[in-house]
Amino acid sequence: ANENGEAVEGGRYRFDPETMRMLRESSGRVVEFATVGSDRDVYSEHMRVATEMLGEERYFDAEERFTRAMAVRRGDITARIGRAHAQLGAGLFLSAGVNLRNLLREHPEIASARYDARLLPAGERLGQTVIVLRQTLSEGGEISKQAAMLLAYVGFQAGQIDVAREGLDAMRASSYVDRTGATRERSPDPLAELLAEIWLPLLEGAGGGGPPR
Numbered sequence: 001a002n003e004n005g006e007a008v009e010g011g012r013y014r015f016d017p018e019t020m021r022m023l024r025e026s027s028g029r030v031v032e033f034a035t036v037g038s039d040r041d042v043y044s045e046h047m048r049v050a051t052e053m054l055g056e057e058r059y060f061d062a063e064e065r066f067t068r069a070m071a072v073r074r075g076d077i078t079a080r081i082g083r084a085h086a087q088l089g090a091g092l093f094l095s096a097g098v099n100l101r102n103l104l105r106e107h108p109e110i111a112s113a114r115y116d117a118r119l120l121p122a123g124e125r126l127g128q129t130v131i132v133l134r135q136t137l138s139e140g141g142e143i144s145k146q147a148a149m150l151l152a153y154v155g156f157q158a159g160q161i162d163v164a165r166e167g168l169d170a171m172r173a174s175s176y177v178d179r180t181g182a183t184r185e186r187s188p189d190p191l192a193e194l195l196a197e198i199w200l201p202l203l204e205g206a207g208g209g210g211p212p213r
Contacts, residue, residue, distance in 0.1 A: 097146020
């Protein structure tokens with residue numbers, strides 16, 4: 001077993017139930033990216049402005065501001081999440097997928113976090129994003145891999161289990177078509193299995209969520 005508590009048998013992943021319970025309970029609803037007090041430091045100011053830009057659907061500007069916050073606090077998890085959300089809104093799916101995937105691999109304890117609507121791309125934008133991500137799944141290669149990751153993430157954040165399952169199933173796909181048209185076999189994605197163990201139980205019985213369909 002590794003640090004995430006999974007054991008591999010015959011190409012399948014099994015997870016320690018207690019570890020999964022702890023990961024599901026490790027985070028809850030996040031309503032602010034950063035608390036800004038009366039004495040605003042540089043990091044907090046970047047985060048405040050970036051969050052405002054996200055709400056104004058100025059996604060490229062928000063990405064730049066979150067990146068500046070990361071320069072002040074290198075490796076900061078919250079700024080990295082904000083940047084991924086901005087990239088998602090901007091349609092930078094490859095960057096958003098890679099950054100989010102790396103973050104969840106490094107910090108599975110934040111996988112159960114659900115973010116307030118104002119910390120995500122606007123609801124209508126998320127709905128449009130789901131449509132584009134579904135189209136991107138058929139392109140093959142790295143972009144399809146990241147589109148699957150983002151589709152599952154959007155489904156979880158929107159509270160829509162069908163969308164989350166769709167993305168997770170795409171992540172689990174045993175093969176994909178690359179740009180040359182060749183079909184290449186892939187081993188099961190351990191991140192897909194981990195996220196399924198965290199996200200799906202949290203979404204079970206939660207009812208409908210936001211706009212993505």
